[in-house]
Amino acid sequence: MKEVFEKPYKIVRRLTEKGYQAYFVGGAIRDTIMNRPIGDIDISTSALPEQVMELFPKTIPVGIEHGTVVVMLEEEAFEVTTFRKDDEYLDHRRPTNVQFIDSLLEDLKRRDFTMNAIAMNEHGQIFDPFHGQAAIKEKKIQTVGVPHERFQEDALRMVRAIRFHSQLAFDIEQETLLAIKANANLLHHISIERISVELEKTLSGINCKSAMQLLAETGLSEQILSLISYRDQLQHWPNIHSNLLKTRTEKWALLCTVLKVKETEWFLKTWKLPTRLIKEATSMVLGLEEIQATGWTNLLMYKLGEELTISTERLRLIQLGQLDETEVSKRFDAYKKLPIYDKSDLAVNGHELIEMVGQPPGPWVSKVLSKMEHDILVGKLDNQKELIKEWLNTCNQL
Template identity: 40%
Template sequence: MKIEHLPVEFVDARKVLQVIEKHDYEAYFVGGSVRDTIIGLPIHDVDMATSAYPAEIKQMFKRTIDTGIEHGTITVMFDNIGFEITTFRTETGYQDYRRPDQVNFVRSLKEDLKRRDFTINALAMRENGDVIDLFDGIGDLRRHLIRAVGDPEQRFNEDALRMMRAVRFGSQLDFTIESDTFNAIKKHSSLLKKIAIERINVEFVKMMLGFAPGRGIQQMLETDMFNNVPFFDRFIVSLKELVHLPIAENIKSEDQVWSLFSISLKLNYDQIKKMMRLWKCSNKMIETTLKIVMGCYAITKNNLTAWTTYEIGLGNLLKANQVAAVFENSIMTTQINDLYQHLPIKHKNELKINGSILIKNGFHPGPNLGKILSQLEHEVIDLQVNNDTDKLLRRAKKISNNM
């Protein structure tokens, strides 16, 4: 197969491959960029591989950076652009089911491609567009199949994260998993417990943001993967109800992914925090998710007040409305926008009074100061008092007298 018109993402990188070939070494584009070019998807990363060893690459180019030289990866600076290129290699060991104990540089493209995860990712392409397909990856693209290169059990024992990558690609491409590969995942799904949850998290979120997340969820259920990741093993029945919901049409961000699970599994706020901490989500992600969930409940229960709109924020509310749409409980976005635009202030900083002003006007520093400001903020949002410094001062004195 030859790709006649290469996407623009390859244009500058081709020059690097051409230099290497002029020195009588092999050099190829490999992996996802080749796959996505063949099936017409946008390209994200252009990976390159070569038969030249790192020391040989460094002799060809004036400026290089040892990005990951122990694994054969060099960054070549060419026309002031950095290009990562990796020497063909084989890997052995995998004591931790993730990283190889030993990396050996080789001259053979076939040996390099044999170590890759799936046939659709074991494709190589010359700079002129000629595609090298040693494991029928193109056939699997046509059949819409995720199939391991070689023995799937060996591939997953080398790197157990590949099981998550299988369901992630299944969702992103809307592909089925080939039967032997599927059975190997089911047999070895317990190996996921040996993988850092941060890495599983990345693949899981990508799966949920794919073209067919319901397929990914179904595949995780059928292979027992949900029983081998944190938290979800107690909610298998509820997870099954997600399979046929319109997730892809409405869930567009990571915080919405966690909000979706929070709503679907009927979690309270403490449970949401527990789930997300087990999955090593950032505090910021947890905070945003809680706001989206709060907004989703307000929308669903038709209880969207001025204060909840202010507290949650426009962006989070619009995200919450998309989550609600998964469960057919959304409202018109114009309703949310109108409510937000009619707020007297959009942020606490817009309040025409603060602690310094109160102290200058005779109020004593201390916890009561914060309580007064909080009540003033609520009353401004609820239109009980105008956002005017003099009026807020008078109101503050009344609040203080009643404390």
Template identity: 45%
Template sequence: MQPFKHAAAIIEKLEKHGFEAYFVGGSVRDFIIGKPISDVDIATSALPNEVMRIFPHHVPIGLEHGTVLVLYEGISYEVTTFRMEAEYDDFRRPSHVSFVRSLEEDLKRRDFTMNAIAMTANGDMIDSFGGQEAIHRKQIQTVGNPDERFREDALRMMRGVRFVSTLGFHLSDETKQAIQEHAGLLVHIAIERIAVEFEKLLLGEGVRQALLLLAETDLYAYLPYFEKKGEQIASAAMYNWDVIQSSEEAWALLLRAVKPENADALLKNWKLSNKKVHTITSILHCLVQLEKSEWNDMLLYQSGEEISIMTERVVSALQGERPSIEHVHSLYKKLPIHSRKDLAVTGTDLLQWTGKQGGPWLAAALGQLEREVVCGRLANSKESVKEWLKQCNLL
């Protein structure tokens, strides 16, 4: 209750000014489940301007949706006015939002019953749609008609499957059937929004069940580059996902099953950051090399410790074994050098010793020198390098 205890002061202050206020959303759901609570959100009958008047320390982050970020004792809380939503014209956003004074009207617009529970500052539950029973049964059930909920916001279908993964719950029969019938609506959703849900799905404890659901409900067919990969996505459910610790590793593991022609293009199409794309493709490159041989000094050096350890986890997930992280770490630590900066000589040294002008030969010489040192064929000292240069007829 500690996160709620701190935020209770906001609810109490709103109530003192004559308004209703409750804890809502994922924090209430996770509290009932017994999961750690992160963000605490508050819903109130107070209008945004009334909230801002009561709490001078605030940030108006979404007034059109009724949301004010209230700053209280170093912690920020989203306080949102009860609202109703008009028709959804594009399967993503309501055409109009109306502020109301009714908690039930506000809860009625939410996606799943487990997310439509409100809690008072004293811990009393307001559960008009059977959310607690659904949580008890570990069931994901839409608030009201699932066809209507998914036509309002098609991303809710991905959220439902994501909750299967992150909570270990199951879809109700009618919710699952509605996803199968309306999967095509996902084409109306921005890939950035889908990617957020998809990455959470890949990192959940129930990822195997979620991947099978993506295939079974045909949602996969509306994910970029996965249109014809239903069997491969289902096969990925057989991997040992328990050892995966990052979204980059998760993507690499999935793509080993999907086998895209161009992983770089696929990942960029998903609008992932350049850094994340580079990390994932580096892991995939390392996996290809490990199919030809075991870990060796040059592969460890070129990949770097972080990529090497990530790759080891993916390998263990593919093979159903425990990752040998300490082994990889030990091999990497024993390398003579860990970057070109660790070499005893520089390009400037080579230019001075040889008396040559810079050019392609210099990059080639440094590259060969690097390989010789990494593989233990040449000591990392200026004397050894000078002798090596003589043998290569460069001195």
């Protein structure tokens, strides 16, 4: 068993010592089999949520109505969920009721894809009733049970299939793919927030181009209001290494540039993204347009700031198919050579400016400071108080 399982192993062991069934489940097992980096490690158990909370000193009942309790162990959080069976689904999104059960098989049966319906016990023994290991070996995305039923239950699973196609470079099994096309119209029941999480992960995948094309070909993009006008751009997604992007902002800026979005800020708002991300991605898109027109300038780097300057350069190089971290480092070095990084770096502030000029405060102060910033950044003025005094006599901004 891999080292990352050492801490959650203690949880599983504690549960089994008390007579409960407990297993590692889901993506962590899939990624273990594939020898991929392992993210969150989830645990399923026959113990009821209240019983789990009794066994561990620090727990958080984050989703207790659905059987989930977060167990804190050495400052790390692990989700422990009671075996459950879902009743009928409401609006193709969520079950009307959840039944807690003591059957691992029934719990795995409710999961989306066979590769995610694999469990592992504390001894590293695999339980694979739906042949998920075979699907992994064949690089195949296949639903547990009848695809039509799985997508009728939760329409987001169709977008998850596209996301896994991007991340794992697995093919979607034919019957599953046909069911996505047949049920694509159900996606309008799903909130844009849930879809945006999956799309962001799709943008990070090694098979992003094919995944974006599938969004259009399956008809899913027609059901996503934010993408409804971009079918052609999705079908002609370029062959770029978007998996090399490092931040959320870079991914959403990439989406905007590839789709040739005209109103970037409005488009990003439709995805219900955080305000800061929207602002930064919009700045990056505008920055890329400016670079295309005039190349990198001190003014642009100053406007973007350190983090966005680096991100914009990385995205630019990735889109050109020329990503080289030494080039990104050169842009960072260029940024570090800027004469100022912020208005607070000016050798003369607003109060000193008013004293120097001998005029009462007014809009002219901001205007002169902005001109001062500009001239320092373009090399027309050194950021020194005496030189700024001389410059004030000739700048014609008063």
